[in-house]
Amino acid sequence: MLSATFQEFAHPKTASQCKSAIWPVAVRPDSTQLIRSSTSRYPPGPRPSLIPLVGNLFDIPKTQQWKTFSDWGEQYGDLVMIQLMGKKICIINTYKAAQALLTVKSSIYSDRPAMPMVNELQSYARQRKLFDMGFSARNTSRYHGIINREYARLLSLLMDGSKYDDHIKKSIDAIVMMIGLGYSIVEDDPFVRIAQQAQLAMVSAARPGAYLVDLFPVLKYIPEWLPGASFQKVAREGRELSKKLQTEPFAWAISQFRKGEAKPSFFKALMDSERRTEQDSEHDTDIRAVTAVMYATAADTIFSSVLTFILAMLHAPEAQKAAQDELDRVISHRLPGLDDRTQLPYLNALVKEALRWELVIPLGVYNGYVIPAGTTIIANQWGMAHDPGTYDQPYEFRPERFLGNHGLPDPASIAFGWGKRACPGRYLAEDALFLFAAMTLTCFTISPVGKGKEGIPPRQYSDGLASRPVPFPCSFALRHPKAKDLIDNNLEYDFEGVEEVGGGE
Numbered sequence: 001m002l003s004a005t006f007q008e009f010a011h012p013k014t015a016s017q018c019k020s021a022i023w024p025v026a027v028r029p030d031s032t033q034l035i036r037s038s039t040s041r042y043p044p045g046p047r048p049s050l051i052p053l054v055g056n057l058f059d060i061p062k063t064q065q066w067k068t069f070s071d072w073g074e075q076y077g078d079l080v081m082i083q084l085m086g087k088k089i090c091i092i093n094t095y096k097a098a099q100a101l102l103t104v105k106s107s108i109y110s111d112r113p114a115m116p117m118v119n120e121l122q123s124y125a126r127q128r129k130l131f132d133m134g135f136s137a138r139n140t141s142r143y144h145g146i147i148n149r150e151y152a153r154l155l156s157l158l159m160d161g162s163k164y165d166d167h168i169k170k171s172i173d174a175i176v177m178m179i180g181l182g183y184s185i186v187e188d189d190p191f192v193r194i195a196q197q198a199q200l201a202m203v204s205a206a207r208p209g210a211y212l213v214d215l216f217p218v219l220k221y222i223p224e225w226l227p228g229a230s231f232q233k234v235a236r237e238g239r240e241l242s243k244k245l246q247t248e249p250f251a252w253a254i255s256q257f258r259k260g261e262a263k264p265s266f267f268k269a270l271m272d273s274e275r276r277t278e279q280d281s282e283h284d285t286d287i288r289a290v291t292a293v294m295y296a297t298a299a300d301t302i303f304s305s306v307l308t309f310i311l312a313m314l315h316a317p318e319a320q321k322a323a324q325d326e327l328d329r330v331i332s333h334r335l336p337g338l339d340d341r342t343q344l345p346y347l348n349a350l351v352k353e354a355l356r357w358e359l360v361i362p363l364g365v366y367n368g369y370v371i372p373a374g375t376t377i378i379a380n381q382w383g384m385a386h387d388p389g390t391y392d393q394p395y396e397f398r399p400e401r402f403l404g405n406h407g408l409p410d411p412a413s414i415a416f417g418w419g420k421r422a423c424p425g426r427y428l429a430e431d432a433l434f435l436f437a438a439m440t441l442t443c444f445t446i447s448p449v450g451k452g453k454e455g456i457p458p459r460q461y462s463d464g465l466a467s468r469p470v471p472f473p474c475s476f477a478l479r480h481p482k483a484k485d486l487i488d489n490n491l492e493y494d495f496e497g498v499e500e501v502g503g504g505e
C-alpha cells in the first residue's frame with residue numbers, strides 16, 4: 001500500500017518540466033545526471049560518485065542545503081533520492097508528497113528516535129504525551145496571561161529604540177521560563193544561560209548530515225579519541241549540559257512546589273496531575289526531562305519566528321500598513337489580545353505568511369521509514385514553502401494569498417513538521433507570534449534604518465537545524481502619541497490573574 005503511494009511520487013517531472021528533459025535516461029556529462037530508469041522503484045536524483053561509499057557527499061553544500069534540495073526538486077521531481085556512505089536518503093520537496101508520505105502514512109514510522117545526536121540530549125519519547133497534554137490548544141490558552149504581561153513590558157522597552165533584539169530575546173526567555181516552571185528570570189539569568197547552551201549543542205548536533213552518526217547509529221559506540229569521532233565529544237558535552245538543564249532549574253521548581261509556592265506553569269500542571277502520586281519517581285523523572293526539553297526548544301524557535309516577522313515588515317511595508325489599518329479599525333482604544341484573533345483576518349493571514357516566508361526549521365529528518373527499507377527521509381520544509389506549484393510567487397511576502405477561500409495549505413502544517421514527530425509547541429508558538437505582531441503593529445511602525453532599497457536588510461539566514469535571520473538593524477517608531485498612552489496604561493494593568501493550568505487534555 002505504501003509502496004503504491006511512494007511510487008506515485010517516485011517519478012520525475014514530465015519531460016517538459018524536467019530541466020534535463022531526458023527521462024528515462026542514462027547519461028549526461030555532469031555530476032547531476034539522471035541515473036535510474038523509469039522502471040526503478042527509487043526516485044531519481046543526482047548521480048552518486050563512483051568512489052565507494054562517498055555517494056553524493058560532494059554534491060551537498062555545507063550551508064543552506066535546503067536551497068540545493070529545492071533545485072534538485074525542480075530538476076528531478078517531488079522526491080529526490082541521494083546516497084551517503086551507501087545509505088539511501090530520500091528528499092521530499094513538495095507539500096503534496098509530504099502529506100501523502102509523512103502525514104497520511106505516519107503510522108508507518110517506527111517510534112525509534114530519528115537522530116542519535118539529538119536524542120542524546122532529549123531522550124523523551126515516553127514523555128511526548130505529557131508535552132501534548134501541557135501544550136494542547138486549550139492548555140496553551142491558559143498561558144496567554146503570561147505572554148500578555150511580558151509583551152506589555154516589552155513594548156515600553158522597544159520605545160527606547162536600541163537593542164530591540166536583546167529586549168525581544170529577554171522577553172521571550174521570560175515567557176518561556178514562566179510558562180515552563182513559574183520562574184521569573186533575572187538579569188544574566190543562570191537558568192536561561194544553561195538552556196541556551198544546551199539548545200546550541202542540540203542545534204549544531206542536529207545539522208542534517210553534520211555528523212555521520214545521524215545516519216549510522218552504530219558509530220556512537222566509537223570512542224571519542226579516535227580520529228574523526230569528534231561527534232562523541234559534542235555528544236558528551238551535550239549530555240553534560242542536558243543533565244545540568246534537567247537538574248538545576250528543576251531543583252528550584254521542586255523546592256517552590258514543596259513550600260506550596262509554585263506558580264501556575266507547565267511544571268505545576270504536571271505535578272498536580274492526577275497521574276502523579278507522591279511516591280511516583282518515574283513520573284517525576286518524566287516531568288524533569290520534559291520541562292527541560294520545553295525551555296531548550298521553545299525560546300529560540302519563537303525568537304526566530306518573531307525576527308522573521310520583523311524582517312518581513314521591512315520588506316513589505318504595504319502589508320504592515322494594511323495590518324495596522326485593520327487593527328485601528330477593529331480595536332482602537334486598547335492593546336489587542338489573543339481573543340481578538342477572529343476579528344483580524346488580515347493579521348492572521350500576515351502571521352501565516354511570516355511562517356511560510358522563511359522557515360524556522362527548514363529541514364526535517366525522519367528515520368525508520370519502511371519502504372524502501374532503511375531509507376532516511378528529509379522533508380525539505382523550506383522547499384515546500386517556496387514551491388511555485390503550491391504558492392504563487394513564493395519569494396514575495398503577500399498575506400493576501402491567505403484571505404478568503406484560498407485553498408492553499410496552511411503554512412503551519414509545513415513549518416511545524418509532520419506526523420508523530422510534529423511540533424507539540426505549535427499552539428504556543430503561533431499564539432506568541434500572533435500577539436507579538438498584533439501588539440507591536442498597534443503601537444509602532446517598523447522601518448529600516450537606512451534609506452531606499454539598499455537600506456532594507458537582506459534575507460540572510462543562519463544555518464543549522466533551527467535557522468534565524470542574521471542580526472539586522474531596524475527602528476520601532478511610535479505610530480502616534482496615543483500609542484504611548486496605550487503602552488503606559490498597560491504597564492499598570494494587572495495581568496497576574498493567570499489561570500491555573502489544568503491537566504485535563
Ligand code: HEM
Nearest residue numbers: 297298301302305360361364365415416417421423425429
Ligand atoms: C515558530 C516556532 C516553532 C517552530 C517553527 C517549530 C517547528 C518544529 C518542527 C518542524 C519540529 C519537528 C522536527 C523534526 O523534524 O523532527 C519540531 C519539533 C519539536 N518542537 Fe517545535 N517549533 C516551534 C516552537 C516550539 C515550542 C514553542 C516548543 C515548546 C513549547 C517546541 C517544542 C518542540 C519539541 C519538544 C519537538 C520535538 C517533537 C518530537 O520529536 O516528538 N517547539 N518543532
